Amino acid sequence: MKGSTLELVKVTKRYGQTTAVDAIDLKVEGGAYCCLLGPSGCGKSTTLRMIAGHEAVTDGDVLLGPHNVTDLPPAQRGTAMMFQSYALFPHLTCVDNVAFSLKMRGIDKETRRAKAMELLDLVAMTPYAERLPAQLSGGQQQRVALARALITEPQILLLDEPLSALDPFLRIKMRAELKRLQKELGITFVHVTHGQDEAMALADLVVVMNQGIIEQAGTPREVFNAPRTAFVARFMGGHNVIDVPQGQIAVRADRLSLTPLEGATALVGSAMPAVVRDVEYQGSFVQVGLEAGQANELAAQISEAAFDAMPLQPGDRVAVSWVEADAHRLSTVA
Amino acid sequence: MAKKDQPFSLPAWAQAAPFGVVFALFFIIPLAFVVMVSFWDYNDYAILPGFTVRSYVETFEGCYDQLPDLCTILKTYVSTVKFCFLVWLFTLVIGFTIAYFLAFHVQSVTTQMTLAIICTIPFWTSNVIRMISWIPLLGRNGLVNQGLIKLGIIKEPLEWLLYSDFAVVLAFVHLFTFFMVIPIFNSMARIDKRLLEAAYDAGATGWQTLWNVVIPLAKPGIVIGSIFVITIVMGDFVTVGVMGGQQIASAGKIIETRLNALQFPPAAANAVILLAITLLIITALNRFVDIRKEL
Numbered sequence: 001m002k003g004s005t006l007e008l009v010k011v012t013k014r015y016g017q018t019t020a021v022d023a024i025d026l027k028v029e030g031g032a033y034c035c036l037l038g039p040s041g042c043g044k045s046t047t048l049r050m051i052a053g054h055e056a057v058t059d060g061d062v063l064l065g066p067h068n069v070t071d072l073p074p075a076q077r078g079t080a081m082m083f084q085s086y087a088l089f090p091h092l093t094c095v096d097n098v099a100f101s102l103k104m105r106g107i108d109k110e111t112r113r114a115k116a117m118e119l120l121d122l123v124a125m126t127p128y129a130e131r132l133p134a135q136l137s138g139g140q141q142q143r144v145a146l147a148r149a150l151i152t153e154p155q156i157l158l159l160d161e162p163l164s165a166l167d168p169f170l171r172i173k174m175r176a177e178l179k180r181l182q183k184e185l186g187i188t189f190v191h192v193t194h195g196q197d198e199a200m201a202l203a204d205l206v207v208v209m210n211q212g213i214i215e216q217a218g219t220p221r222e223v224f225n226a227p228r229t230a231f232v233a234r235f236m237g238g239h240n241v242i243d244v245p246q247g248q249i250a251v252r253a254d255r256l257s258l259t260p261l262e263g264a265t266a267l268v269g270s271a272m273p274a275v276v277r278d279v280e281y282q283g284s285f286v287q288v289g290l291e292a293g294q295a296n297e298l299a300a301q302i303s304e305a306a307f308d309a310m311p312l313q314p315g316d317r318v319a320v321s322w323v324e325a326d327a328h329r330l331s332t333v334a
Numbered sequence: 335m336a337k338k339d340q341p342f343s344l345p346a347w348a349q350a351a352p353f354g355v356v357f358a359l360f361f362i363i364p365l366a367f368v369v370m371v372s373f374w375d376y377n378d379y380a381i382l383p384g385f386t387v388r389s390y391v392e393t394f395e396g397c398y399d400q401l402p403d404l405c406t407i408l409k410t411y412v413s414t415v416k417f418c419f420l421v422w423l424f425t426l427v428i429g430f431t432i433a434y435f436l437a438f439h440v441q442s443v444t445t446q447m448t449l450a451i452i453c454t455i456p457f458w459t460s461n462v463i464r465m466i467s468w469i470p471l472l473g474r475n476g477l478v479n480q481g482l483i484k485l486g487i488i489k490e491p492l493e494w495l496l497y498s499d500f501a502v503v504l505a506f507v508h509l510f511t512f513f514m515v516i517p518i519f520n521s522m523a524r525i526d527k528r529l530l531e532a533a534y535d536a537g538a539t540g541w542q543t544l545w546n547v548v549i550p551l552a553k554p555g556i557v558i559g560s561i562f563v564i565t566i567v568m569g570d571f572v573t574v575g576v577m578g579g580q581q582i583a584s585a586g587k588i589i590e591t592r593l594n595a596l597q598f599p600p601a602a603a604n605a606v607i608l609l610a611i612t613l614l615i616i617t618a619l620n621r622f623v624d625i626r627k628e629l
Contacts, residue, residue: 052535053535054531054534054535073534073537074534074535074537075534075535075536075537076537080535081531081532081535083528083531083532084528085528087526087528087529087531087532088532089529089532089533089547090529090551091550091551100533100536100538100546101536101537101538103546104533104536104537104538104539104542104546105537148536152536152537
């Protein structure tokens with residue numbers, strides 16, 4: 001199996017007067033792991049559901065490989081969806097859940113069960129084949145849901161917040177499994193999440209959405225190191241959005257350096273004065289909250305060693321500075 | 335996941351006790367009496383404690399000799415079972431459709447409740463008034479017949495509209511569809527809407543989703559509603575009497591006649607037979623619904 005390229009062309013979704021998704025363009029290469037990232041209500045789930053065919057597209061086109069699938073029903077698109085909290089059929093055993101779509105196509109019982117067992121084997125769920133979903137843990141249910149989605153041999157797998165129902169420990173474990181499976185199968189995954197750590201860990205392509213538009217799309221490193229807008233910088237975390245005379249810039253919290261400001265020491269270059277508001281020990285680093293004039297709240301991450309060399313107390317005055325190369329100009333429009 | 339065994343807890347039992355007592359006093363004990371009395375003997379002016387199958391034998395007297403023709407008692411039971419089946423079928427189909435509409439097409443809970451309450455309208459008046467009100471509608475010179483004649487669809491009034499099998503089934507369906515709607519709606523309301531999307535995603539058509547997802551998950555409601563309807567129709571004699579113009583026999587009517595003649599043992603024997611048949615039907619129904627899953 002090799003995943004197809006997915007392309008969205010000016011895809012729009014309107015509900016009456018409100019625009020949930022506003023003319024977005026996106027291209028996901030075949031076999032890539034794409035994460036749609038954003039706060040709730042940003043249009044990421046609606047976008048996924050339009051790709052899946054569960055939501056009608058108001059305007060624009062959805063292309064899958066060489067085909068325009070905009071008006072096709074889900075089963076004819078070559079997509080498969082894994083639903084939030086899995087939506088396993090509670091009255092069917094695991095193997096019947098996985099075999100469901102083959103049953104709908106009228107494939108005989110023996111063939112479809114054999115195929116379903118193969119997929120249960122892929123997700124290491126063979127011993128649980130005859131159990132009902134209610135008898136499985138969250139992680140096990142997720143694997144069954146994955147097997148059910150994969151049985152149609154889709155070119156694209158669509159995952160709607162697949163990890164949100166799991167506890168934090170299991171989430172990290174299943175996250176690694178998803179990534180491994182995607183590499184193994186070589187198909188395109190489109191994964192909706194509101195967790196930036198999840199997106200960074202999994203994605204080849206991170207698509208940050210806000211208010212129905214794409215704020216930025218790129219590799220996790222591009223998006224994290226060079227956020228294009230203030231929203232992206234804030235949403236990805238670990239960044240300070242600073243107003244400078246030329247406009248707004250983003251500087252990573254671990255790239256700020258602090259020097260004690262005593263008496264009337266002159267500020268050098270782009271440095272700005274600030275007052276330490278709070279100090280939080282975070283293990284490998286120390287997080288220093290700063291107040292730098294009008295509504296400019298900054299956070300600096302300082303290594304434990306550097307902090308020990310220069311301990312700070314709330315109320316201390318410091319000069320905040322950064323290397324010019326670490327400052328990224330933010331555009332005001334997405 | 336199996337629940338942990340709860341240790342014996344007094345408050346829990348105390349909560350269940352009032353209904354348990356009512357159930358025992360007014361259901362189990364009288365039922366045991368009925369079974370007991372059905373084996374007693376009787377003469378013209380007294381019932382005689384003892385053990386005899388006389389009431390059962392007399393009930394089916396001559397039935398064997400008449401075969402393959404059905405004797406009156408068997409005809410009566412066949413007729414009752416026939417009504418039961420027809421009413422069950424119609425209430426199930428109509429009730430299921432209404433419940434489906436309420437659960438999946440009506441979005442707001444307020445509207446769902448309002449519509450469910452509208453379903454109770456037939457119960458706002460007494461049974462007698464309700465049945466009498468059918469007469470001006472369905473009678474020889476009733477609204478329906480007059481309307482059809484004026485429209486030129488028929489020349490002579492339809493005789494089978496009132497005091498007929500049709501009238502009996504109509505009255506039952508009108509009354510008892512509600513008993514199907516509520517339990518089925520209740521089961522359906524618990525169905526996660528995402529399951530329907532998951533079925534659609536797997537390529538299921540509307541009918542396939544209905545047959546493979548909605549019906550199996552609505553099964554508890556279907557069974558409960560069916561039990562309500564079947565038990566009521568099996569034991570009814572008032573509706574059959576009024577709507578059938580006192581011309582149609584029913585199992586309940588047999589019991590009533592015997593009771594009026596103060597022949598308690600035969601009445602009890604017929605009650606036991608009726609109970610057995612009803613239980614048989616319900617067991618068969620459960621089996622039937624289960625078998626579907628094995629296919």
